[in-house]
Amino acid sequence: MFVQIDFNSDEAIYIQLRNQIIYGIATSQLQEGENLPSVRDLAEHIGINMHTVNKAYTMLKQEGYLRLDRRKGAVIAIDINKLQAIREMREELRVILAKAFCKNISCEEAHEIVNDIFSEFERG
Amino acid sequence: MFVQIDFNSDEAIYIQLRNQIIYGIATSQLQEGENLPSVRDLAEHIGINMHTVNKAYTMLKQEGYLRLDRRKGAVIAIDINKLQAIREMREELRVILAKAFCKNISCEEAHEIVNDIFSEFERG
DNA sequence: TACCTGTTATATATTCAGTATAACAAGTAT
DNA sequence: ATACTTGTTATACTGAATATATAACAGGTA
Known part of the structure; x- marks a missing residue:
């Protein structure tokens, strides 16, 4: 493990x-x-x-x-409720991005980080 | 308040x-x-x-x-340590985006949500 | 002087996290 | 059938975190 x-x-x-x-x-x-x-x-x-x-x-x-x-x-066994997943994700992102915005992290920079992390998954 | x-x-x-x-x-x-x-x-x-x-x-x-x-x-009074902020953000995003990926939320959909939330800030 | 700040110190009740045993129902292997 | 595995439930305990309640202190303001 x-x-x-x-x-x-x-x-x-x-x-x-x-x-x-x-x-x-x-x-x-x-x-x-x-x-x-x-x-x-x-x-x-x-x-x-x-x-x-x-x-x-x-x-x-x-x-x-x-x-x-x-x-x-x-x-x-993944049970997908996409609407609910999106709703939850939105709430969690709101706090994280508010912090980011206060610390002068731009929307573009946030996108780059999202891309970075997603690439960790897609080349799995 | x-x-x-x-x-x-x-x-x-x-x-x-x-x-x-x-x-x-x-x-x-x-x-x-x-x-x-x-x-x-x-x-x-x-x-x-x-x-x-x-x-x-x-x-x-x-x-x-x-x-x-x-x-x-x-x-x-905002004290900006951008490098640290990015590091922390990355760690928090990793968990959220892993959940999103498991629930079939695409990278593009994640970007849309990020844009949505950022627009809440920028038109403040 | 009287009043307002944040700050610190105790004490207490409640909840949550984690551990420790123990037992149960249902399935598998021999 | 027997022994063993699975998740599940119940109970009890410790320690930490949350939230409350009083009280007091140092520094600044009116």
Whole structure:
């Protein structure tokens, strides 16, 4: 597994875990239909509690990134609600871009950064 | 004041307050040199504790959005460290755009949303 | 002097994060 | 059938973060 938890971060462990799995999907390190480790195995591997992993998995399920199957365990399965995704993205971007604008980052510069990051995904 | 706190939100009050002040600066509702209400007045107005407002102000000071002056109180004063701002923005964008990419939002669609939000600022 | 600023210090209640055990239902492998 | 795996649920505990409540202090203003 590729997960790397920063225990000194102010971000909760289960949020870091969720973000890294989403990033793994975006970069094709994790693909539709692929299995994630069981909550117990991943917890063991990272060195954290089972429930912390379960919290991340449950959140990812709720957000439409995976399906939890009694037979196969946690399986990557994207459920796309594009309108809702756009609405959420807009709200999150509003804060980030407001900060950027205050710090003299131009719209063009923001576009460049967006392109940079998207290229990380598309050449996955 | 324009602040509107959602007490049912999962976002901390002082974070909501900070975000709205940054948004207010970006949209020119608050301008360089302008005074914010005193921590006691704003707390009274919103109906929250003085320390919660103080926490938001202290954070905004730390992040370079205002100066705290014993004479004038809290004054909008942007301290620009563009390189750092870009670095932080990049990290935050990475998570948001990974989510977007998983939900089939294209790079072009992301650009449109960025343009939309920037236009909220520039016509302030 | 009286009043206003931000600031600091305590104390308290509540919620959240993370851990620790334990058990359960359902499926798989032997 | 037995043993083992899966996610899931329940309970209990610790520690940290959030928010509140009083109180006081230093520096500046009217």
